Amino acid sequence: MTVKHLSAKQIREIEVPLPPIEAQRRIATILDQAETLRAQRRAALTQLDSLTRSIFLDMFGDALTSANRVAMGELVSEFRYGTSEKSGASGFPALRIPNVASGSLDLNELKTVAVDAAEFDRLRLLSGDILFVRTNGNPDYVGRCAVFEPALVASTAFAQTEFIYASYLIRARLKGGNLLPLVLQHYLSEGEGRRALRARCKTSAGQYNINTEGLGAIPVPVFPLPLQQTFTTRIQAIEALKATHRAALAELDALFASLQQRAFSGELTQSTSPVQVAHTKARDFSELCKLDADKGLEALIYVARRMPEHHFYKSLKALYFADKHQLEHQGRLIYGETHCALPMGPVPQAAYDAAKVLSGELLVSAFDDEALRASLRRTEKELIPLRDADPAKLSAEERASLDWAIRYLAPMSFDQVKTASHDSAYERTPRNQPIQLEHIVEMLPEAAKRRFFD
Numbered sequence: 001m002t003v004k005h006l007s008a009k010q011i012r013e014i015e016v017p018l019p020p021i022e023a024q025r026r027i028a029t030i031l032d033q034a035e036t037l038r039a040q041r042r043a044a045l046t047q048l049d050s051l052t053r054s055i056f057l058d059m060f061g062d063a064l065t066s067a068n069r070v071a072m073g074e075l076v077s078e079f080r081y082g083t084s085e086k087s088g089a090s091g092f093p094a095l096r097i098p099n100v101a102s103g104s105l106d107l108n109e110l111k112t113v114a115v116d117a118a119e120f121d122r123l124r125l126l127s128g129d130i131l132f133v134r135t136n137g138n139p140d141y142v143g144r145c146a147v148f149e150p151a152l153v154a155s156t157a158f159a160q161t162e163f164i165y166a167s168y169l170i171r172a173r174l175k176g177g178n179l180l181p182l183v184l185q186h187y188l189s190e191g192e193g194r195r196a197l198r199a200r201c202k203t204s205a206g207q208y209n210i211n212t213e214g215l216g217a218i219p220v221p222v223f224p225l226p227l228q229q230t231f232t233t234r235i236q237a238i239e240a241l242k243a244t245h246r247a248a249l250a251e252l253d254a255l256f257a258s259l260q261q262r263a264f265s266g267e268l269t270q271s272t273s274p275v276q277v278a279h280t281k282a283r284d285f286s287e288l289c290k291l292d293a294d295k296g297l298e299a300l301i302y303v304a305r306r307m308p309e310h311h312f313y314k315s316l317k318a319l320y321f322a323d324k325h326q327l328e329h330q331g332r333l334i335y336g337e338t339h340c341a342l343p344m345g346p347v348p349q350a351a352y353d354a355a356k357v358l359s360g361e362l363l364v365s366a367f368d369d370e371a372l373r374a375s376l377r378r379t380e381k382e383l384i385p386l387r388d389a390d391p392a393k394l395s396a397e398e399r400a401s402l403d404w405a406i407r408y409l410a411p412m413s414f415d416q417v418k419t420a421s422h423d424s425a426y427e428r429t430p431r432n433q434p435i436q437l438e439h440i441v442e443m444l445p446e447a448a449k450r451r452f453f454d
Helices: 008-012 021-065 117-123 181-187 191-199 212-216 225-264 274-278 293-306 312-330 349-358 369-375 396-409 414-421 437-441
Strands: 069-071 076-081 092-095 111-113 130-133 145-147 169-174 202-204 207-209 219-221 339-342 345-348 376-378 383-385
Touching: 021 181, 021 219, 021 225, 021 414, 076 212, 130 181, 145 181, 169 212, 181 219, 181 225, 225 396, 293 312, 293 349, 293 369, 293 376, 293 383, 293 396, 312 345, 312 349, 312 383, 312 396, 312 414, 312 437, 339 349, 345 349, 345 414, 349 369, 349 376, 369 376
Parallel strands: none
Antiparallel strands: 069 219, 076 169, 092 111, 130 145, 130 169, 202 207, 339 345, 376 383
């Protein structure tokens, strides 16, 4: 490659800073650590995408194999194109192709568009509206869709009730009762639904297009409503996890860029690590890890009693997910449990030891032996409660976190639970070692992390 006014002689004379070999190795190690964390986040997102597809097929396999179909147009109360007005310095926040093309709302680079009151009323987005990409030069983007929910835009600087959308998008507003938005969105994103959508796309001047007529003609299976409701609950929980991972990945991307800049400016030192750069002052997490064995037993009884089929594996996993929920919303663990990275995923160590006492694999655990044996019985696949948990020993917030974890895990298969629990905190921990609470906290949304880091 040649550059005007730059000769080979000038290039040879450029001085390149060359740190000592030990400093180079130190820089490479730090950058490798940061890149490993980024890779783990990307892998977690990939696993969650795979989990979503697996749940959809597991729950709706019968509906997909049935010949019973309804045209999408019969399930939609209104299709509407977006505004063709140009964006400007003021107006209403308007979602565009980049905001929905990933299959979920991407709120980066929001634009504002000025429209009059009548146009705003026509284009205002409501809960459950589905936005479709109607035209693009890339056929893979055409028909991509995302569901709008006010809660998803709460973190922006705009009011949740003021969002509209641009002209290259089509809004579908479903009739109430028969089809839930997230179910339709996932059906049209994969397999049969995606193929049916692509078949109705047209090309013109190098652009691929789908119109309201084409969308309305797509045949949609009849999905049982109770399964749709369960699926929606499950996917909302998974999307919350994905949002956490995306936010953390964005921070790691910024951290990696910062580390590169600091590395080549000579600022990195022997003691520098990615975690130290990201959080220079961290709370003493040991105060959160003081085990309350009595409360731990009640929490174990609580989940075992409410988990379908008293599922042993899911009951233990529920304690891990409940602690993550409790950390996010209350800033503390439920009973000070330490979670360990066993080969099948994170497990609550004290609760797991108690279960091994019940099966005869251990003689003692941190839980009171007499109370343990009077409260629970263990089989190969079950953890059977002999009484209910004492409500006086678990706060309303703690019970809410446990209930959330039970709802989250109950519909999952063994492999799905395993995939969901193999998060970045688990992946960062050597097998059979305790998971550092700081690593769990680093997975939380940014607002929740602020209470732990200065």
